[in-house]
Amino acid sequence: MSSKKLTTSWGAPVGDNQNSITAGQRGPTLIQDVYLLEKLAHFNRERVPERVVHAKGGGAYGYFEVTNDMSKYTKAQVFNGVGKRTPLFIRFSTVAGELGSADTVRDPRGFAVKFYTEEGNYDLVGNNTPIFFIRDAIKFPDFIHTQKRDPKTHLKNPTAVWDFWSLSPESLHQVTYLMGDRGLPATWRHMNGYGSHTFKWVNAEGEAVWVKYHFKTEQGVKNITQELADKLAGENPDYHIEDLYNAIENGDFPAWKLYVQIMPLEDANTYKWDPFDVTKVWSHKDYPLIEVGRMVLDRNPENYFAEVEQATFSPGQMVPGVEPSPDKMLQGRLFAYSDAHRYRVGANHNLLPVNRPRVEASNYFRDGNMRFDGNGGGSVYYEPNSFGGPTETPEAKITAYPVSGVAESVAYDHDDHYTQAGDLYRLMSEDERTRLVNTIVNAMKPVAKEEIKLRQIAHFYKADPEYGTRVAEGLGLAVPQEV
Ligand code: HDE
Numbered sequence: 070m071s072s073k074k075l076t077t078s079w080g081a082p083v084g085d086n087q088n089s090i091t092a093g094q095r096g097p098t099l100i101q102d103v104y105l106l107e108k109l110a111h112f113n114r115e116r117v118p119e120r121v122v123h124a125k126g127g128g129a130y131g132y133f134e135v136t137n138d139m140s141k142y143t144k145a146q147v148f149n150g151v152g153k154r155t156p157l158f159i160r161f162s163t164v165a166g167e168l169g170s171a172d173t174v175r176d177p178r179g180f181a182v183k184f185y186t187e188e189g190n191y192d193l194v195g196n197n198t199p200i201f202f203i204r205d206a207i208k209f210p211d212f213i214h215t216q217k218r219d220p221k222t223h224l225k226n227p228t229a230v231w232d233f234w235s236l237s238p239e240s241l242h243q244v245t246y247l248m249g250d251r252g253l254p255a256t257w258r259h260m261n262g263y264g265s266h267t268f269k270w271v272n273a274e275g276e277a278v279w280v281k282y283h284f285k286t287e288q289g290v291k292n293i294t295q296e297l298a299d300k301l302a303g304e305n306p307d308y309h310i311e312d313l314y315n316a317i318e319n320g321d322f323p324a325w326k327l328y329v330q331i332m333p334l335e336d337a338n339t340y341k342w343d344p345f346d347v348t349k350v351w352s353h354k355d356y357p358l359i360e361v362g363r364m365v366l367d368r369n370p371e372n373y374f375a376e377v378e379q380a381t382f383s384p385g386q387m388v389p390g391v392e393p394s395p396d397k398m399l400q401g402r403l404f405a406y407s408d409a410h411r412y413r414v415g416a417n418h419n420l421l422p423v424n425r426p427r428v429e430a431s432n433y434f435r436d437g438n439m440r441f442d443g444n445g446g447g448s449v450y451y452e453p454n455s456f457g458g459p460t461e462t463p464e465a466k467i468t469a470y471p472v473s474g475v476a477e478s479v480a481y482d483h484d485d486h487y488t489q490a491g492d493l494y495r496l497m498s499e500d501e502r503t504r505l506v507n508t509i510v511n512a513m514k515p516v517a518k519e520e521i522k523l524r525q526i527a528h529f530y531k532a533d534p535e536y537g538t539r540v541a542e543g544l545g546l547a548v549p550q551e552v
Contacts, residue, residue: 077104078111117378118413119168122213123179126162127257127310128377129317131366133157133184133327139361142278142331143270144464145390147186148361158183158423159366160380161257161309165216171302172309173293175252175508177243180262180284181382182364185427192386193282194406197254198247199263201347202240204481206401212237228517235524239348241490241532248508249493250292250501256312258323259291266384266399267332267344269392271468279332279344279394281351283358284325295508314369322367328358343483345396350489376423381410389465395472397481415439431459491532502539510543522546 075083083104090102098105133155139148147155162179163172178197183190203212215229234240246252254260264282271277293301301308316323330351332344342349370376383406384399393399410418416437418424433452435445449458497505509529516522522544530537530549541548 078107120162120413121409122164122216123162123181124168125166125170125172126160126179126377127313128158128160128370128380129313129366130156130158130368130370131322131364133362133364135362136326137360137362139270139329140272142272142280142329143390144273145186145191145270145388146188147184147191147388148390155187156185156427157364158185158376158380159364160377160382161313165213169306171306173253173298173301173306175247175295175298177247177252178254178257178260180260181380182262183380183382183386183424186388187428188388189428189430190386190424190426191388191391192382192384193264194382194384194402195262195264195282195284197260197262198243198251199265199281199283199350200243200246201265201398202234202243203237203398204239204346204348205397206405208237209398209401209405227512227515228521231513231516231525232518232521235521235528238486238528241486241528242348242493245490245493245505245532248512249497249505251290252508253293253295253298255291255293257309258288258313258316259286261285261290262325266347266396267394268399269394269468270331271390271392275468277334277392277468277470279334279337281330281332281356283328283330284364285328287324287326287363295504313366317366317369322365324363324365326363327361329361330356331359332356342489343481345394346481346483347396347398348486348489349483370423375421379414379418379421380423381406381414381418381421383407383410389462392467417441433458486528487531490528491536494533494536502536506536506539506543509540513540513544519546523549 075086077083089105090099091097092099100106133147135148135151135153138151139145140150143149146153160179160181162181163170163174163176164179165176166174179194180197181192181194183192203209212233215226215233218224219226219229234244251260262282262284267279267281269277270280305311313323330353332340332351337344340351340355342351344351383403384393385403385407387393393403414421417440419426419430420440420442433445433450435450449456452458494502494505513522513525523546526537526541526544526546527549528537529540538548
């Protein structure tokens with residue numbers, strides 16, 4: 070078998086990859102062994118900063134196929150024309166753990182899809198839950214601090230977790246979801262995905278609607294028990310990565326159906342829930358699921374670092390026909406992701422093969438770290454110009470959207486954090502409720518201050534008196550007397 074010549078990074082043949090150059094057999098190593106220096110120096114630089122959240126994950130390639138034409142609602146080509154196929158890359162992840170942490174911990178799971186559409190990349194960066202803990206981006210760094218390690222002990226800190234949640238009652242719905250059975254998906258293949266936020270779709274006539282995305286697993290939703298999750302976390306911390314990899318290698322391609330909920334623009338002013346509040350869902354009775362298409366994952370990446378670690382998803386990467394809503398979380402995310410990419414991967418992250426659009430990107434951006442393509446060659450590098458440079462597409466402008474108001478720091482005006490959390494509790498079977506309460510009681514036991522526990526119990530009680538009572542009893546604390 071003929072093998073390739075081993076070379077330095079500058080392509081010259083390597084004479085010896087086992088023995089460094091020394092001054093005699095026992096002499097010190099010579100600085101002139103530049104290959105050794107390069108090898109050690111490159112090794113020191115193998116790590117890039119891990120994602121500050123969603124550090125641990127796995128990815129796969131696949132395609133999306135339209136089964137129901139959406140041109141009535143959006144001009145986005147990816148959702149138009151029955152049978153239309155668009156290649157995609159997906160990354161699943163846990164949120165709070167580090168790169169080497171266990172896959173089966175109780176946590177939301179990231180569900181980030183990059184559609185390589187004919188109009189550029191469209192990233193739908195969602196989770197396996199339709200809601201979130203908070204609803205204003207300004208709270209995110211503080212929230213994540215409580216999910217990560219305590220700066221003094223470098224341990225997870227349940228007191229901080231429940232202190233923050235009990236003082237941020239908008240989290241109650243997502244906390245109930247997370248502490249329930251769906252907080253421990255059996256595998257990534259056995260969970261649903263959600264865009265979570267409300268987005269805007271615009272059709273070719275310029276008519277807009279509000280939209281929410283739901284990916285429903287064709288494998289069926291399957292969860293595991295806390296006991297099994299704990300066992301797997303010890304025995305095989307990479308359980309979910311391995312499961313997805315093996316399923317795809319074995320030709321058992323996982324699939325999801327994509328549905329949307331569509332809300333007419335004007336309903337946003339009168340609907341009983343603020344549709345831009347990501348801690349709330351829209352009732353499926355009010356806005357039924359409409360099928361859009363099917364996502365299939367059929368190819369594993371060739372190289373984890375190149376394709377999964379360096380993948381950069383951003384809710385800001387949209388295509389014509391998809392626009393943001395005024396959701397305050399989404400608005401913050403429009404900045405945060407691309408900023409993370411510039412820091413973590415570099416200003417030219419979109420030139421990397423996994424991130425590069427499948428259509429040619431042509432613009433007046435030039436230079437920057439690791440500009441490894443032709444950098445526009447000798448083409449015109451400013452606009453306006455008289456040299457036939459790339460031109461605008463007026464149809465791709467955002468749709469006009471009237472806004473009014475006074476600039477101020479202002480909260481959402483809907484303060485009912487309890488009805489939907491209570492509805493979720495009441496939807497659960499008796500067994501599920503018992504597991505939910507046990508999980509919460511075990512999670513809250515180590516909280517250092519009784520005041521925090523009581524405050525949180527009062528929230529559970531407001532959602533449903535039985536819910537609050539059972540948690541209080543489990544913790545051996547007083548049951549609140551009134552709502
Ligand atoms: Fe993220 N989030 N997030 N997030 N998020 C990141 O982006 C952030 C939020 C989600 O596989 C980071 O590239 C802010 C909601 C996924 O690469 C960072 C806010 C939802 C992934 C970031 C949120 C998500 C991330 C970390 C509040 C579900 C992994 C590094 C305004 C709808 C994507 C990076 C992947 C990753 C910020 C809230 C999902 C720091 C500021 C809500 C799936 O930019």
